[in-house]
Amino acid sequence: MRDGLLRPRPPRPGKYHVHRDSVWAFAPANNEPGRLAQAILLARHCGDQELERAAVAKLRKRGEEPVAPWPDYLFRQAVADWAKQFSKATGIDLGDLAKLKRERPYYPEAL
Secondary structure, three states: OOOOEEEOOOOOOEEEEEOOOOOEEEEEOOOHHHHHHHHHHOOOOOOOOHHHHHHHHHHHOOOOOEEEEEEEEEEHHHHHHHHHHHHHHHHHOOOHHHHHOOOOOOOOOOO
């Protein structure tokens, strides 16, 4: 700590980080759906429209791919599960991502 300010932590080995300004988020390796949900969360928290557009584009591209080891569990469903957990923990509304669990999903529009 210097001058009463907290320094951001460097990334931990085996962890990936996403950050905007002073907000950092860590996710385990091999957890792309969780990292994508965190990126959308951070984009909405900080108002970063470019990051949100990029994350939503990736979500649309990868949404129907299966997530190993379950062939009937799709990428978009994993993102929806992570978004639900992050929304509860942070209080930031990610309800539109919950609609990705449906049989006919509704992909969010970036602002």
